[in-house]
Amino acid sequence: xxxxxxxxxxxxxxxxxxxxxxxCLALVPVVAGAIDQPFYVTLAARILIxxxxxxxxxxxxxxxxxxxxxxxxxxxxxxxxxxxLSAHGVTSGWVHLGASIALCGLVAYLTGLICLRTSGIGFxxxxxxxxxxxxxxxxxxxxxxxxxxxxxAQRSDFGALxxxxxxxxxxxxxxxxxxxxxxxxxxxxHARFGRVLRGAKSNVRRMRVLGxxxxxYQAVAxxxxxxxxxxxxxxxxNLTKFTSPAYxxxxxxxxxxxxxxxxxxxxVVGPLIGAIVFVILETVLAAYTQHWMLIxxxxxxxxxxxxxxxxxxxxxx
Amino acid sequence: MSEPILRTRGLTKRFGGLVATDALxxxxxxxxxxxxxxxxxxxxxxxxxxxxxxxPPDGGEIEFDGRDITRLPSYQRAxxxxxxxxxxxxxxxxxxxxxxxxxxxxxxxxxxxxxxxPAALEEGLGRSAIAALAEVGLADRQGRLxxxxxxxxxxxxxxxxxxxxxxxxxxLDEPMAGMGRRESEEMVKLLGSLKGRYTMxxxxxxxxxxxxxxxxxxxLVYGRPIASGSPAEIRESADVRKAYLGDxxxxx
Numbered sequence: 001x002x003x004x005x006x007x008x009x010x011x012x013x014x015x016x017x018x019x020x021x022x023x024c025l026a027l028v029p030v031v032a033g034a035i036d037q038p039f040y041v042t043l044a045a046r047i048l049i050x051x052x053x054x055x056x057x058x059x060x061x062x063x064x065x066x067x068x069x070x071x072x073x074x075x076x077x078x079x080x081x082x083x084x085l086s087a088h089g090v091t092s093g094w095v096h097l098g099a100s101i102a103l104c105g106l107v108a109y110l111t112g113l114i115c116l117r118t119s120g121i122g123f124x125x126x127x128x129x130x131x132x133x134x135x136x137x138x139x140x141x142x143x144x145x146x147x148x149x150x151x152x153a154q155r156s157d158f159g160a161l162x163x164x165x166x167x168x169x170x171x172x173x174x175x176x177x178x179x180x181x182x183x184x185x186x187x188x189x190h191a192r193f194g195r196v197l198r199g200a201k202s203n204v205r206r207m208r209v210l211g212x213x214x215x216x217y218q219a220v221a222x223x224x225x226x227x228x229x230x231x232x233x234x235x236x237x238n239l240t241k242f243t244s245p246a247y248x249x250x251x252x253x254x255x256x257x258x259x260x261x262x263x264x265x266x267x268v269v270g271p272l273i274g275a276i277v278f279v280i281l282e283t284v285l286a287a288y289t290q291h292w293m294l295i296x297x298x299x300x301x302x303x304x305x306x307x308x309x310x311x312x313x314x315x316x317x
Numbered sequence: 318m319s320e321p322i323l324r325t326r327g328l329t330k331r332f333g334g335l336v337a338t339d340a341l342x343x344x345x346x347x348x349x350x351x352x353x354x355x356x357x358x359x360x361x362x363x364x365x366x367x368x369x370x371x372x373p374p375d376g377g378e379i380e381f382d383g384r385d386i387t388r389l390p391s392y393q394r395a396x397x398x399x400x401x402x403x404x405x406x407x408x409x410x411x412x413x414x415x416x417x418x419x420x421x422x423x424x425x426x427x428x429x430x431x432x433x434x435p436a437a438l439e440e441g442l443g444r445s446a447i448a449a450l451a452e453v454g455l456a457d458r459q460g461r462l463x464x465x466x467x468x469x470x471x472x473x474x475x476x477x478x479x480x481x482x483x484x485x486x487x488x489l490d491e492p493m494a495g496m497g498r499r500e501s502e503e504m505v506k507l508l509g510s511l512k513g514r515y516t517m518x519x520x521x522x523x524x525x526x527x528x529x530x531x532x533x534x535x536x537l538v539y540g541r542p543i544a545s546g547s548p549a550e551i552r553e554s555a556d557v558r559k560a561y562l563g564d565x566x567x568x569x
Contacts, residue, residue, distance in 0.1 A: 002435075002438075005435040006435065006437070184432075187432065187433050187435075188432045188433075190435045190436065190437065191431045191432050191433055191434055191435060191436055192423060192429040192430070192431030192432075192434075192436045192439075193429055193430055193431055193432050194436075195416070195419075195420055195423065195429070195436045196420075196423075196429045198411075198412075199409055199412070199420050202409045202410065202411055202412070203407060203408070203409055205371065205407065206403075206407045206408070206409070207424075208371075208390070208391045208392045208395075209369055209371065209391050209392075209395055209400075209401055210392075210395060210420065210421050210424040210478070210482075211392050211395030211396045211424035211425055211482065212392055212424050212429070213390075213392050214392070217429065217430075220430070
């Protein structure tokens with residue numbers, strides 16, 4: 001059995017770059033502890049969570065060429081699974097995880113079957129419309145906080161060994177899930193399924209005439225991508241001990257797209273790099289001015305113009 | 318060489334007021350090369366599109382290998398053994414030549430819900446893809462990105478993708494389109510080597526190619542066949558000459 005789904009020399013720039021990134025990420029809680037800045041763990045956990053969501057989106061956006069403008073929906077659903085189950089006294093993390101994967105997979109599959117009948121601008125608008133429908137649904141659910149959101153008393157309980165009660169525990173739990181997801185995505189895009197997905201991005205008409213029921217594969221990809229965003233939502237709810245309709249607002253979907261584009265579309269670690277840069281810039285700039293988008297906007301434009309495959313492509317140029 | 322494998326009855330396709338296929342009764346016999354010729358706008362490409370299922374017909378029926386396929390989506394027709402090539406090359410430019418053909422092979426090799434094993438390491442797919450590439454003369458181009466192939470090579474790749482699934486009928490939409498003289502001759506040689514092993518419907522403008530390859534020719538004008546017969550008969554038909562061929566292909 002080979003661990004690498006594509007041939008890459010161990011000492012290539014790619015391997016070194018990726019190993020460096022993950023090495024640094026693994027050290028964040030240690031360094032933050034040493035310099036007594038626990039805030040950095042929270043910030044870095046936020047990065048990992050958005051990296052997870054962005055890499056979920058990247059499966060359909062990057063490899064499938066399907067521009068979904070509604071993936072915040074699944075982040076929000078994953079968060080509400082934690083919030084609502086906890087409100088009813090269900091605190092088991094494994095139940096939360098299973099429920100958010102099942103719910104997000106189901107909602108993504110069913111809405112996907114509808115959305116995927118359109119393409120281009122139509123697809124963008126219909127994915128946005130579904131997300132906004134759910135946004136207003138949760139705003140109207142007064143018993144779960146409505147517009148104000150829902151406080152979560154206690155983090156999901158994954159047992160003593162995998163406790164995420166501390167921020168450091170949550171951080172490493174998120175890092176492990178991210179690494180696992182990125183590795184599985186890497187396998188996935190080189191396996192048969194990924195080839196079908198990339199083929200459909202390149203030439204969907206040809207794929208049908210070759211004998212592929214394209215819609216079926218795209219809907220499953222859409223569901224998988226929704227599940228990954230659902231897991232990110234579960235982690236986000238645990239990080240903030242809070243869930244709110246704002247998590248599924250359209251601007252979050254937009255942020256996710258920006259992270260994917262910024263880091264490197266259709267690359268496995270691109271979304272992670274995008275999330276690192278996006279969340280850090282957002283945090284740093286927001287400390288200086290509330291109009292931080294004025295500065296972030298041009299930076300994104302510059303990167304989009306200069307680096308075709310985002311920062312990751314720029315790194316490996 | 319006797320019974321039809323592909324047959325249309327009353328097949329009709331209109332685009333607004335334009336009738337592209339007009340109550341067409343048409344068949345392709347098992348094992349033959351049936352060429353469809355006709356002036357631009359005669360409805361040849363429309364016929365291929367309707368047969369493969371990319372465009373739904375407005376009326377009539379299509380029967381393939383004893384089955385009514387009129388309402389089947391194109392992917393199911395492909396799985397039943399109908400395969401096509403495009404007039405404007407339709408490949409996956411960011412895939413290598415080998416990956417293009419392997420993907421075509423994958424469509425006919427069970428489902429593609431494989432998430433773990435790299436497709437590039439699947440020996441079955443690789444073997445059929447390499448064989449198909451060799452068959453069209455692209456054996457030494459397998460690792461090359463399709464986007465980097467020369468025009469003629471892309472046309473050959475297109476044929477390899479259509480071939481790799483061992484289809485029962487090949488629908489070839491102007492395989493010689495945009496080719497130089499030498500490339501065309503190569504393509505005629507290639508298609509000639511397939512003749513007898515594959516049933517082919519050949520839509521083509523290059524009359525030298527048509528007369529070299531076809532067992533039977535149908536001349537389409539405004540979506541209607543004005544003549545159908547052996548190459549010799551078509552060459553001699555006064556109607557055809559008047560409508561389309563001109564004097565160059567008159568009986569020699």
